[in-house]
Amino acid sequence: MQKPAAQNGHFSRRIALKICAVGLFGSAASKSFALPVTLSAGQRAALGNIVSGNVTFDAAVSLIVEPLAETGNAIPVRVSSPLEIARWILVAEKNPRPIVFDASVGPLAARSPISTRIRLAATQNVLALGQSRSGTWHAAQANVALTASACYDGT
Amino acid sequence: MTARLIAPATVKAGEPADVKLTILHPMELGTRRLDDSSIAARNVIETLTATFENEAVLTLQMGTGIAANPFWAFTFVPPRSGTLNVRWRDTAGVEGTARATISVQ
Numbered sequence: 001m002q003k004p005a006a007q008n009g010h011f012s013r014r015i016a017l018k019i020c021a022v023g024l025f026g027s028a029a030s031k032s033f034a035l036p037v038t039l040s041a042g043q044r045a046a047l048g049n050i051v052s053g054n055v056t057f058d059a060a061v062s063l064i065v066e067p068l069a070e071t072g073n074a075i076p077v078r079v080s081s082p083l084e085i086a087r088w089i090l091v092a093e094k095n096p097r098p099i100v101f102d103a104s105v106g107p108l109a110a111r112s113p114i115s116t117r118i119r120l121a122a123t124q125n126v127l128a129l130g131q132s133r134s135g136t137w138h139a140a141q142a143n144v145a146l147t148a149s150a151c152y153d154g155t
Numbered sequence: 156m157t158a159r160l161i162a163p164a165t166v167k168a169g170e171p172a173d174v175k176l177t178i179l180h181p182m183e184l185g186t187r188r189l190d191d192s193s194i195a196a197r198n199v200i201e202t203l204t205a206t207f208e209n210e211a212v213l214t215l216q217m218g219t220g221i222a223a224n225p226f227w228a229f230t231f232v233p234p235r236s237g238t239l240n241v242r243w244r245d246t247a248g249v250e251g252t253a254r255a256t257i258s259v260q
Contacts, residue, residue, distance in 0.1 A: 074222035092220060100220030106211035109231035112171070114213075117222040 039139075043127055046091050046098035051129060051137055060138040061085075063128040071148045072120035079128045080113035081138070087131040088114055094124040120146060162239055162255035171230035172257055174205070176241060182223045198246045200225060207257075208237035233257050 039047070039055060064078040079088055084107075090100040100118050110133070120126070127141045157179040166172045178200065185197025199219055205212040212231045233239075236258045244250045 090220075095220050097218050097220060100217070102216040104211070104214040106213065106231070108207060108210055108234070109212045109229055112213075112230040113228075115226075115228040117226050118220055119222050 039127070040093060040125070042093035042098070043091055043125075046093055047089070047129075050089065050099075050102075053135075053137065055129065055137045055139045057139050057141070060132070061128055061130040061140045063126065063140040063142050065126055065142050065144055067143065068145045069120070069147070072122070072146045074117040075120055075144060076115065076117050077126065077128075078113055078115040079130065079140075081111075081130050081132075083130070083138070084110035084133045085130045086110070086133050089129040090118070091127040091129065092118065092120055092124060093127070094122040095119070096121065100126075120144060122146065158241075158251055158253045160239070160241060160253035160255050162257055164256070165258045165260050166233060168259050169232065171232050172239075173230050174228065174239065174255075176225075176227045176253065178225050178243065178251065180224060180245065182219065182221055182225065184219050196246075200243050200245045203227075203241065203243040205229075205231075205239060205241045207231065207233055207239050208235070210234075212239070233259050235259055 038057075060083050061079065061081050064080075066075060069075050077090065079090065085105055087105060088101070088103040091098050092100050101116065103114060105112065118126075123143070123145045125141050125143050127139060129137055129139045131137050159175075159177045161175040163172050180200055181198070182200065183195050183198040185194065187195045189195055197219070199221070200217060203213075203215040203217065205214075213229055215227070217225070237256070239255045239257060241253045242250060243252075
């Protein structure tokens with residue numbers, strides 16, 4: 001059996017089985033991937049003018065989220081970085097309000113990981129953006145598959 | 156609003172304090188139909204600020220994308236002993252606060 005990729009979480013046996021069930025993607029699916037990716041049109045639209053300049057997908061930002069969730073009502077996410085981060089933004093482009101949270105981080109918490117529980121309206125990529133103290137944006141993205149969505153609307 | 160803020164009573168100088176916060180709040184989406192067929196008004200916590208002795212720790216803007224009964228976990232390095240103050244405000248204008256005293260040794 002593969003070892004779950006997330007080091008921080010206390011993965012239950014059920015989650016470990018889910019990860020195995022994903023099979024083809026293996027444990028890599030539960031973490032941000034390091035492929036050369038760019039922001040999608042939906043993500044660009046959601047971000048508007050908030051993010052200017054280039055966004056680099058690299059190991060400077062890490063996003064940990066389950067690859068498969070039973071419902072979209074409360075999905076644990078965790079963002080962290082070895083850099084000092086001044087601002088975090090989490091984007092779920094298929095949500096009715098795609099900016100999940102926008103966090104300004106004071107110097108006292110510059111190296112803090114941030115965990116919360118989010119809602120997702122559909123299977124989609126979750127994008128984490130972290131702005132370093134020097135102003136450059138780093139990003140990580142992970143796909144979350146839902147078997148049922150949060151009850152956002154009639155769908 | 157009921158909330159629980161968990162922070163260590165003491166930390167070593169220069170080391171981060173783990174903070175966990177849970178707020179009892181429905182984070183109402185504005186789409187849920189009530190028994191009398193009216194729709195529950197959207198009501199979510201929109202802003203939350205955490206300060207330590209008047210120094211900003213974390214300022215959050217959030218909305219319907221956060222699950223009901225919001226949970227947040229973060230760390231910060233207290234420069235000296237003091238009080239962590241957390242305040243939040245929802246769409247209806249209701250404010251809530253929580254505080255924790257941390258002693259640096």
